[in-house]
Amino acid sequence: MSSTRLLSPLINRNSNNGYNSLRRLGLCFGLEKQRIENFRFLCSSASAMTEASTKAEALSFETLNPNIKVMEYAVRGPLVIRAGEIEKELEKGVKKPFKEVIRANIGDCHAMGQKPITFIRQMLALVAYPELLHDSRFPEDVKQRVRTVLEGCKGGSVGSYTDSPGIEVIRRHVAEYIQRRDGHPSNWEDIVLGSGASDAIKNVIKLLICHIDCKEPGVMIPIPQYPLYSATLAEFGIRQIGYYLDESKNWGLDINELQRAVDDARKKCHPRAIVVINPGNPTGQVLTRQNIEDIIKFAYNEQLFMLADEVYQHNVYAKGSAFFSFKKVMMEMGEPYNKMELASFMSSSKGYMGECGLRGGYVEVVNMNPMVKAMYLKAISAMLCPTVLGQIVMDAVVNPPREDEPSYELYMKEKSAVLDSLKLRAEMVVKTFNTFEGYSCNPVQGAMYAFPQVKLPPGAIRAAAKADQSPDVFYAFELLENTGICIVPGSGFGQREGTFHFRTTILPQPEKLKEMLEKFQAFHQKFINKYKN
Template sequence: MGLARMAHRRSTLCSLSRCLTQPGLWSRGFASLPDPIGEEQGPINSKDGKVLHPELLNTNFVNAEYAVRGELYLKGEELRKQGKEIIFTNVGNPHALGQKPRTFNRQVMSLVTCPTLLDHPKVGELFPADVIARAKQCSTYFNGGLGAYTDSRGSEGVRKEVAAYIEKRDGYPSSPDQIFLTDGASPAVRYMLNAIIRNDKDGILVPVPQYPLYSASIQLLGGKLLGYYLREDSNWSMDIPSVKRQVAQARSEGIAVRGLVFINPGNPTGQCLSYDNLKDIIQFCQEEEIVLMADEVYQTNIYQDERPFVSCKKVMMDMGEPYSKHELLSFHTVSKGALGECGLRGGYVETTNIHPGTVDQIYKIASINLSPNTTGQLGMALMVNPPEEGSESYEQWKQEESSVMESLRRRAQIMTDGFNACEGVSCTFTEGAMYSFPRLDLPQKAVQAAKQAGKSPDTFYCLKLLEDTGILTVPGSGFGQEEGTLHLRTTILPMEEKIKEVMSLFQNFHKKFMDEYR
């Protein structure tokens, strides 16, 4: 060390020693140490004695919104606590509205959850033989039982069953190594968005209307949401020219368009995309080098035979190269379909044509959570691999499955017809998923009343509906809607004996509302 540097170091140490021996320094804390660079203050760390003061939180955290459980939901909870009956049609939560779980699935889960039952001498009297066999098989997927961690991607045995399900559905190979099990589809979506979004110049194309998981997650991650409008006049189909315009506009502003989300069947719109529509989406994303994010969680919720569900992966593989080599992320869950097991929190993402190095990075991030919950993984195994035809439990399972789906089809028709019978309301038929998204043409007087109340017109309407009838819906503004239009979203999930009453309540309220503000 040179003499000059040694002298400077001794001088610095002496200065520090003098500072540390100043009276009262320790009681004042390290903030009293002189700033060697200057007296500039850093960011404010606390306010009113609170580090986590609302004004000092991450702005992306504060600005994120989730309308499905927003203002209307909080108001509904308030009214419920006051004793009012609330009909929660704001969220796709089938069991909360009376749907029963599948007998076979819950029997298997009972045995896997409590494995000592498998050794009980009377287990054969309590459970069908195929339930016992399936429980024994599923138990081998969880080393140490459901109370132990699995691989961070999820149990290999479950992932193999998911891969077999995808192969059977599409007719193309699927690898368990490209599948990540997650606590519902929502965490899988967030994983992928986190990987894609690098900064506020990275954009994600999202349909409008959209499920607010996407807008909230993109906001939290600091990315740019790029909305493209679905065409309501053609049953909410995708409009590729609209997507192209959005991409061109974004790139002119220096935004890197990294991913395109589509929801099929649609939420909140209930449409099923056609095979040709999917081909157009795939071709566009391949040409523009945009990752496809296929939200297919409602793939078994189909109510119109003319428009069946077709997976994005199948269409992409049917198209051949170069399209069959395109990057695709596909999501599914146990929360929807005839199962409706929302509380189990079981989901997956299949990573098709994703770079192996990126898959390794996703694995690393999944490892931070150690493992997805095991009950949700078991629920996924039972969803993708139900009882075989001819087995002891098959007929009951089939009857329960068909009963739910046929009822949902009837409920979709009841809701559509009911809305369309109202003055100033129009609603496309719910081809799939669990929702109706009727359009409202409200009187100008109601629009002015909403403005005076500091509410958007659709929020104003939905609040009045909630207070008058107890029906909890979500205003269309929570999902995004074309300028000058108003909507609301409601599920079609109230049981059949209840849904006619719900529609009657709605119609009576709507007539009264229109008369009041005419």
């Protein structure tokens, strides 16, 4: 759908207030003033002929939920819409200075050429078509797992509803996985499966919507952050409490900054929880164990619920870096910290699996008040159940082939190949960006992204202001139109005032990534020369 078709219905043909609301929305999305004026003209012209016969709208832009108006999700914003338009133009033979769009805006592994893990896809094939259980081409360990899962499905079919928290045997496998990972017990009844980690995250944050002492709730999130959090908080009417990561210390988390953020927030709202993303998205940092201990102590002192986004726990590349789960550290700190409330999230979309579209994920809720937990389970029951194929993928992740099983050798070969390649690409991206004029890029210790800072020349700042765009948005649109490379401006994730960043994935396969970086470098040099004065 074109940008015009997407936004034009939002313009109220009879109301300047409606137009001004749209204009503010459009500018926030980085759309230039002239395009918004064009949208208004087109809609006004089209509606003039039918104005007399049009009834009052039951749902208009003025009466729309105001939280939806302010909600943004940067990784699927206007740049991505424009990228889709460009792809359609290329298909029609429109001449461009490039042959394809490279979507480096989102962590969609398979879309960027990553091959599925055979073990996972074999399980999916068998659960979807159980007749294949009699096919000798499938290993026996895969068949046994599928039989176990199908026994947990009503009617022996993945087409049936499951329990709202998910299939019991898979929840038990998740608990066993966590216990192996951390060396501490995990109760399967504390595991709730979801349609991706995003679904699980939103269901937990929803529990925090409550005014206390006439103050609105607030949730602490890192800046830069994954836009799911800012979008969800806006949607739910919860105040965002941003705490800045320290770019000069490889995006480290400073406890003094946490204290500043929460102290400032208490003047306006009631802080209820803190979100920590480890490994980091979009920044790619991996927290040290000491840093995690300090965060836990801070959360204890401030009486905050902890949300640990740990979906990249398999993606750690840098020498000396290691993943420690919040639960493991919390339990090993002993009293009183091991009694704290924690929700830890995992997904099958990332890691070495990359099964984004199948939407598998889980949350482990630790030390949740029993009455709250009962209400939480009641709330998720309204959604019936998470996608069953997503649950199956999660089972394959937490219950992989063992060393004595026939699928083990191929599974380990494919898993290692993905992670080893991601490590090389992480190093390639950082090394290359640090050769660009005006660029600085911290090491990608983990996850799937780089978040370099770029110093833009004065001419670019002026050109962006003239176009009513943030300078990083202006830069990203210029990059897309001239090279076909789609990235996400740093303003979509949050950044310190006066600095400009963008997020790019490291997911293009090595040869494609090399090509992308060469195009990027050539564009950047031309951009600097064009706008240097």
